[in-house]
Amino acid sequence: MPEITYREAVRDALGAAMRADEDVFVMGEDIAEMGGSMGVTQGLVDEFGPERVRNTPISEMAIVGAGIGAALAGMRPVVEIMYEDFLTLSLEQIVNQAAKHRYMSGGQVKVPLTIRTQGGAGWSPGAQHAQQLEAWLVHVPGLKVAFPSTPEDVRGMLWSAIYDDNPVIVFEHRLLYPVKGPVPDELEPIPLGKARVVREGTDVTVIATGPLVHRSLEAAKAAESDGISVEVVDPRTLQPLDEDALVASVKKCNRVVVAHEAVTRMGFGAEVAAVIQYKAFDWLDAPIERVGAKFAPLAFAPVMEQFVVPGPEDVLAAIRRTVGK
Amino acid sequence: MAKVERKRTLNDESLHEFLREMLLIRRFEEKVEERFRAGELPGFLHVDIGQEAVAVGVCRAMEEGDIFASTHRAHGHALASGTHPNAVMAELYGKVEGCSHGYGGSMHLYDVEHGNFGANAVIGGGLPAVVGAGLAFRMRDEPRVAVAFFGDGATNIGTFHESLNLAQLWKTKTIFVCENNHWAESTPGWQHSPVWDDMSKRALAYDMRSIKVDGQDVQAVWEAAQDALEHARGGDGPVFLDVETYRMHGHYIGDPQVYRTREDRDNAARHDPIERLRDRLGVSDDEFASLDAEATGIVEAAVEFAKNGTDPQPEDALRNVYA
Numbered sequence: 001m002p003e004i005t006y007r008e009a010v011r012d013a014l015g016a017a018m019r020a021d022e023d024v025f026v027m028g029e030d031i032a033e034m035g036g037s038m039g040v041t042q043g044l045v046d047e048f049g050p051e052r053v054r055n056t057p058i059s060e061m062a063i064v065g066a067g068i069g070a071a072l073a074g075m076r077p078v079v080e081i082m083y084e085d086f087l088t089l090s091l092e093q094i095v096n097q098a099a100k101h102r103y104m105s106g107g108q109v110k111v112p113l114t115i116r117t118q119g120g121a122g123w124s125p126g127a128q129h130a131q132q133l134e135a136w137l138v139h140v141p142g143l144k145v146a147f148p149s150t151p152e153d154v155r156g157m158l159w160s161a162i163y164d165d166n167p168v169i170v171f172e173h174r175l176l177y178p179v180k181g182p183v184p185d186e187l188e189p190i191p192l193g194k195a196r197v198v199r200e201g202t203d204v205t206v207i208a209t210g211p212l213v214h215r216s217l218e219a220a221k222a223a224e225s226d227g228i229s230v231e232v233v234d235p236r237t238l239q240p241l242d243e244d245a246l247v248a249s250v251k252k253c254n255r256v257v258v259a260h261e262a263v264t265r266m267g268f269g270a271e272v273a274a275v276i277q278y279k280a281f282d283w284l285d286a287p288i289e290r291v292g293a294k295f296a297p298l299a300f301a302p303v304m305e306q307f308v309v310p311g312p313e314d315v316l317a318a319i320r321r322t323v324g325k
Numbered sequence: 326m327a328k329v330e331r332k333r334t335l336n337d338e339s340l341h342e343f344l345r346e347m348l349l350i351r352r353f354e355e356k357v358e359e360r361f362r363a364g365e366l367p368g369f370l371h372v373d374i375g376q377e378a379v380a381v382g383v384c385r386a387m388e389e390g391d392i393f394a395s396t397h398r399a400h401g402h403a404l405a406s407g408t409h410p411n412a413v414m415a416e417l418y419g420k421v422e423g424c425s426h427g428y429g430g431s432m433h434l435y436d437v438e439h440g441n442f443g444a445n446a447v448i449g450g451g452l453p454a455v456v457g458a459g460l461a462f463r464m465r466d467e468p469r470v471a472v473a474f475f476g477d478g479a480t481n482i483g484t485f486h487e488s489l490n491l492a493q494l495w496k497t498k499t500i501f502v503c504e505n506n507h508w509a510e511s512t513p514g515w516q517h518s519p520v521w522d523d524m525s526k527r528a529l530a531y532d533m534r535s536i537k538v539d540g541q542d543v544q545a546v547w548e549a550a551q552d553a554l555e556h557a558r559g560g561d562g563p564v565f566l567d568v569e570t571y572r573m574h575g576h577y578i579g580d581p582q583v584y585r586t587r588e589d590r591d592n593a594a595r596h597d598p599i600e601r602l603r604d605r606l607g608v609s610d611d612e613f614a615s616l617d618a619e620a621t622g623i624v625e626a627a628v629e630f631a632k633n634g635t636d637p638q639p640e641d642a643l644r645n646v647y648a
Contacts, residue, residue, distance in 0.1 A: 025464070051464060057494065062487035065453020066460055069471065072442055073392070073461035092484075096447050097454065103645050105435035105443060106426030110648040141646050165648035 001182035009151035009183060010040050010116070010172065013158035014078060016187050018048050021076060024162060027054035028063060028080030028116075037082050038118060038177055060089035064115060068098050068167075071113040076162055084119035084171065085128050091136075098167040099142030110165045114158070118172040120211060120261060121309045127297040132210070132262035134171050138239040138271070144168040144192055145239040149213040151181040153236055156190030164192060173210045173261075192237045195245035201231035204319050205253040207246055207272055208232060212259040212291070212310065219315035228323055238268055246272065247279045254285040255322040259315050264292030289318035335544055337606060343385065343543050344602050345616055347377040350401045351599060352620040353410060356628060357400065357417060361578045365632075366417050370431045373401030375573030378598035379504050380405040382546025383472065383566070386554055392440045392458055393472035394451030397432045398504075399444030402474055407439040414627035420634030427637045428645060449475060449482035452501070456488045456563075459497030463560065470498045470557045478509025480527050481517060489531040489565070496562040500553045501528075503565065504540065506572040511584040528565035540570030541598040544605075571596045 004012070017024045025048075026041065032055040035042030045053040056063050060081060067079040081087050087094070098111050121130040138145045144166050148154035154172065161168035198213055199220055208216040213234045220230035233249045235242060250256050256276055258269035273288045294308045335343075354372035361370055373380060380401030387393070387406070395402040403413050408424050416423025417431055424436045432446035442458070445451035451473060458471035479485050480503065492499045503524050507514040514521030528535035534556065538549040546568065553564035571593040575582045582590070603613060 054495075057487075057490060059487045059491060061484050062453045062456065062491045065484060065488070066457035066491060069454030069457020069459070070461040070464075071457070072454060073458040073471075075461045075464070077457070092447060092450065093453060097445075097450055101443060102648055104425060104429040104433040105437070105645075106423075106428040107645040108425075108435050108437045109442060112648075144647075 001184055003180045003182050004151050005177065006151045006154055006172070006179050006181070007038065007040055007177040009155035010158060011042065011044065012187060013155045013162070014041065015044060015047065017159060017162045018044070018052060023075040024078065025052040025054065025075065026078045026080065027056050027067070029056055029058055029082050031055060031080055036080065038174065040177070041080070060086050061093055064090035064093040065097065067113045067115070068093060068101070068111055071111045072101065072109055076112050076114070078114040078116060078162060081115060081117040083129050084117040084133050085131050087117055087133060094137070094143070094167070094169070095140050099140050103142055111167045112165045113167045114161045115167065115169045116158070116172060117169065118174050120173040120175050121298050121305055122175050124300055124302050124305055126300045130174070130298050132260065132293070134238055135262055135266065135268045137169050138268060142167070143239065144237065145171070146192055146237045147171040147209045148236055149176065149210050149234055151179070152183045153190060153196070155183055156188050157192060157236065159187060159189045160192050168192065171210065175211055179214070193240040193242055194237065195233055195235045195242035197231065197245070197249065198234050199230065199232040201229040201253065203229040203253055204231070204255040204257060204322050205249040206230055206232045206257045206259055206315060206319065208234060208259040208315070209238065209268065211261055212315070215310070215312040216259055216315045218312035219319060222312070222316050223319050226320070226325060228319060228325070230319060241275070243275050243279065247276065250276050250280045251283045254283055256284070257289040257291060257315060257318040257322060259291035259310065259318070261309060262292055263295055264290050265295050267292050286322040289322050291315050291318050335547060340544060340602065340606055343381050343547070344599070344606065344608065345620070346381045346405060347543065347599050347602065348616055349410065349620045349623060350377045350380060350404050352617070352624045353404060353413070353627070354400060356624045358578050360628065367419055368430050370417070370578045371398040371576065372574055372578060373398050375571045375593055375597070376504055376506060376540065377401055378543035378546055378602070379502070379540045379568050379570050382543045383502055383550040386547050386550035387440060387470070387472065388554070390467070390469040391472065391554070392442045392469070393474060394442055394455050395434065395444035395474050396451070396476060397444065397446050398476070399432060399434045402444070403434045403436060403441055406436070406441055408434070408436040408441065410623055410627040411630040412436070414631040415634045418631040418634060419637070420631055421637050422630070422634040449479040449484040452479070452484045452488040455499050456492045456497050459492060459499030459557070459563065460495055462498040463496065468558055470500060470554050472500050472502060474502045474504060476509065477503060477505040477507065477514055477521060477524060478517065480524060489528065489533060492563040493531045493533045496560065498557045498560065499563040500557050501563065501565045502568060504568050504570050506570050508572055508576065510576045525565065525567040528567070533563055533565050535565040535567050537567045538569070540568040541596045541601055543598060543602055573597070
């Protein structure tokens, strides 16, 4: 299989969807000639023109809201919110409008809108350019939320998001954009709502999202030298959540660590822990461990940022705690 | 959507039909007030009394395929765009036969078949979507227009400004209908906007064409809306309709309006759009009584229909969350 970067994989999916369907178009800040602040949409305007690759004003409410309207009118827009911190500006449109049109209309309308955004710490952007806010959105009925962690996943899942008839928020991670990974020759759609076992093991299940999938793999390798066999499961889609796959792994390993880069408290991992204790209580041999950011905004100084954000060593420590080592 | 006229002038027959429609909205809203006070309607409601000419004038100027977004004050728009009074009333009673099947309620009336893509309970919440729909119509080269209704209170919220800017920038097939009734709930225009008596200045700031119109004159509203719709339909860009109107009742049913002087309420009552059209058409007392009886009969029947409607099953609440 060829190897491409996560960034190229996103671009691949966008290009393929626009080639396949005239109703697909993209809009966002600086996405045309500049190619997006992360370079994801580079070259798309050359192929598809400025009508379908639309530079917008700095106007998050209107970007998302116009996407909603175009979706209501039958198109399949993909909007980019440059940083998920700025998603907060469009939250009214996402939460009150996109998520609820179908419901409030009693099923008369649908909103096939995809919102791409990215975040993630590790490069000292400070408190307003690196938050992980996926937990805010998984709480809202009517939205689907995806957080792919590999090039193959982001390509296949973004395709599925675009062709889903519901509003889907696709979280990407800044540090993953340059990461390479194998992808099939042809784009293969990956259904939303399906978890993936990234690494098989027998002693501890680590349920990880986004960059923590990669950090957990590092931790798993280190644990192996201690004789601990770690299974890493990536839910990939946070809403709907593939509970069966998570529970199946827990029933095999009997010990669990839940890991994400977002703040631990009230985070997505809390819901995962609740699901597991309810559906696999009798299989648990140790308390569920949670790994995430400490309860503070992201500081600028690298040493402080690094202290707050979870790394492989935090996952490894949690793995060890579950086995009492 | 019912097409009344393509010409730029209305004949007396059309105006009589407008009178009938406005009277129907008036009697409908009065009945809604009555039934709400009787404790039959859940939630809370906002009636359109005094603003009927805006709903009728704009909705009757729209064509098949045009769509609109409404507001919390939605009943008039729904009725004027062709949703059956039974379906609107049934929605207010929370019945399956309602135009949103009981999922929406008074502030979320939908009827896609008649172009109604949803009434919004967040002030300004529906505006960006109307820009997006107008963009889609432009990109697909469809002769359709998306219409946004909103009040003067919405002109201070971010979505309004972002929407006007984007619509004009991209020349979307959109018209913005500002129903300036001079009240943002209980706050008078002069307390909420420096340009409250001339909202067209808002459009000017975005280089958008605006048309000022007397919202109590249904013919003037219809003509202005025709003009605006044709402009947008032809791809010449969005238009801002600056509609001066009057809210004859409170913000919501039961609003004691302690914030409003008797003089202001009397002034609003003097601008009754139905009286005005009736005078213009020279409708006799007998003829009016007959129109009135017809409207009242339709509304009574709507209440009967709604009361006999089907209650949703509780677990229906879990349907329609996802497509």
